[in-house]
Amino acid sequence: MSAPGSTHGAAVRRPTLTQVAALAGVSLKTASRALNREPNVAPDTGRRVRDAADLLGYRLNGIARELRRGATSTLVGLISGDLANPFYSAVASGIERELRQHGLQLVTANNDEDSGLERHLVEAFLERRVRALLVVPSADRHDYLAVEGNRGVPFVFVDRPPNGVAADAVLIDNSGGARSAADHLLGGGHRRIALVADLARKAPQRERIDGFMASMRAAGNTEWEPYLRTDVHDARRAEATVRDLLALPDPPTAIFTANNRLTTGALRALRDRPEPPALVGFDDFDLADVLGTSVVAHDATAMGREAARLAYERISGHTGPARTVVISTSVIARGSGERPVR
Amino acid sequence: MSAPGSTHGAAVRRPTLTQVAALAGVSLKTASRALNREPNVAPDTGRRVRDAADLLGYRLNGIARELRRGATSTLVGLISGDLANPFYSAVASGIERELRQHGLQLVTANNDEDSGLERHLVEAFLERRVRALLVVPSADRHDYLAVEGNRGVPFVFVDRPPNGVAADAVLIDNSGGARSAADHLLGGGHRRIALVADLARKAPQRERIDGFMASMRAAGNTEWEPYLRTDVHDARRAEATVRDLLALPDPPTAIFTANNRLTTGALRALRDRPEPPALVGFDDFDLADVLGTSVVAHDATAMGREAARLAYERISGHTGPARTVVISTSVIARGSGERPVR
DNA sequence: GCCGCGGGGGCCATCGATGCCATACTTGCG
C-alpha cells in the first residue's frame, strides 16, 4: 500500500460512473444526474452518490461527455511563435483572460516560425476538435485552411493577415505606426535615418518598412536610403548591424528599429556611447521608461482580447463576412527619440 | 453556396468516418485502417479512402479515438500565475519545447494567484484527462491532490514546493541565491541593506527572506533590520517603498529586491537619482545588461524543461518516491550591485 | 483435388457518459 498523500505510483484504472452507481446503490443514470446536479434527484440520493464518488476518487470523464454531447469541447487553440517572446505572451495572456470569461480554455503551441510544423499543428488541433483556432501564421499562404472554415471551426489570424483565404483577423496598424515614428524623427530635424528591420517577407515587417518609406517620400527625404537594413532576425545581429551603421563615415543621426528584439539589440549597441543617435523602436517593452526609450506602442494584450472576442462570436453562431480589427499605435516620447541631430 | 476560401459560415456537421467509407465504397473498419495507415490494406483501397476523406474535408475525431483507446490524451496541463509575467512565460516555453519532443501538447491556464480558482482548474484538467499536471501552486495546502496522484495522474510542482502531499517538484535555490546576493552586498562593505520582498507567506519569498537573514546573521549584521519591507506585491508599490526607504533619515546604502517585479519598481524609483544605492535583484530580466543591473540569475526555461522531463518520466511509467530538482542560481555583477557605500 | 496459409476486408462489441422515453409513486384539487 502506498504512503498516504503520495502523488505517484502505478497508474490505477480510474473508476467509472457505473462503479460509483453500484456503490451508491442507484442506476447509472441517477448517478449521472446527481453528479451533474440536475433537478429531480432526491437530496438524500444525491448525497449518497457524491459520497461514493469521493470515496472512489471519481471524476467525470470529460472525453466521453464531449463525445456524447457532440464533440463540442471547450478548447481553443493558439498557434504562435515562441511564447518566450513577451509580445506573444502578452497576446496569449489577453486571449486566455477573455476566453475564460466564456468558460473556454486555451491550448497553446509554438510553430517555431516553421510553416510545415504549423500545418501539422493545425491538423492536430482540428482532430482534437477545438472550438476555434487562433493563429499567428508563419506560413505564407493559408488556402489549405479554406475547407476547414466552411466546416464550422472559426479561424482568427493574429498579427499577420490571412493570405488566400477570407478570415477574421486582428492586426496592428503597422504602416501608420512606422509612419508616425518616421515623422517623429523627421520632426526632430533628422535626415540620415536608419531603418533596421526583420524579415521583409513577413507582412508586419513589410508594412512597417513601407510606412517608414512613405513618410520619407512625403518629406522628400532620400538621405535615409544608404541606411536601410532588413532581414535582421535577432537581437545579436541587430546589435552588430547598429554598430556597423555607426562606424560608417557618415553615420545616421537617428535609428528606427522595427520590432522589440531589434530594439533590444540596438540598445546594447548604443550602451556606453557618449553621443548616441536618436532611437525609436516599434513595440513597447518593460522598463522602456527606465531606459528612456521612445517607442511606437500598441496594446498586445488588447490584441489577444480582440482575437478571442472575434473567435467567441463565431463560436456563438455569428456568421457574416470576415472582419478585421486594427489595433492602433501611438508614439511614446521618452527621450531617446528626441535626441538632437549631431 | 459560400465563397471559395471563406473560413466562416454556418457550422456544417463534420463528416464521419462512416460517410467516408460509404463514399469510398468500403466498410467502416477498412476506412479506419486506411486512414491510420495500418498494414493489410490494398494500396488502391487506401488511396480511394484517402481521396474520399479529402473530398469531404474529413478529419479523424480525436475525442472518439481517445475514448476508445482508453482516455489517454496527449495533453499536459500547466496551471500558473499570469503568463504575461516573463518568468512564467519562460517556464511555459521550456515546458512546451520539452513536451513537444514527446508528442505531447501543453494546455495552460492562469490561476490569478487564487487558490479557489486553482482548485477549480485542477478539477477541469483532470476531467479532461490530461496525462500530467504541472502546477505553480497558489494554494497553501495541496492535500486535496493526494487521491489524484494515486490514480495515475502525475503532478509536478514548479517553483513552489508541495505541502501536505508528496510529489515531484522543481525549485529554485532561493535560499542560496538570496544568501549569495546578501553576501555580495556585504562584501561591498554595505551594512544598512534593505530587503524588499513580496508576500512572505509564499514559500519562495520566505526562503529568499530567510537566506538573506541567514547571511546577515552570519556576518553579525543587525543594521539591516529597520529596512525590511515584505508583502510588497507589485511594481508600483515597490517603487513607492523604495522611495520611502530613501527618504529615511539614515537611508539604506544597498537594496535587495526579491523578484523581478520588485526590481522593476526599484529601478523606477532609482531612476534619475544622482547617487543611487547599490541594487541586486532576484531573477534576471531582459535588458538588465543594458541597465547595468546586478542580479541573482537562474534559468527559468531550464526549470520548465526539468518539470516537463519529470512529468514525462512518470507518464512513461516511472514509479518511485517523489523527486525534487533544484535549479541553481548565480550572481551576475553588472554594476548596480557593486556601487560603493555612500 | 484438398488443405493450409495469409492478405484483405467486414461485423459487432466497446470506451463512458448523456438524451430520450418509460415507469412508479406522490401530490393537489375539483
Add this chain to the structure above:
DNA sequence: CGCAAGTATGGCATCGATGGCCCCCGCGGC
C-alpha cells in the same frame, strides 16, 4: 375519489472510432 401534473428513478440507444474475431479468396504444396 379520480385524474392530471409532478417528482424520482431506471432502461436503452447513442456519440465516432477502434480492437478482436471471423470470413473469404487465391495460391502453392503434396
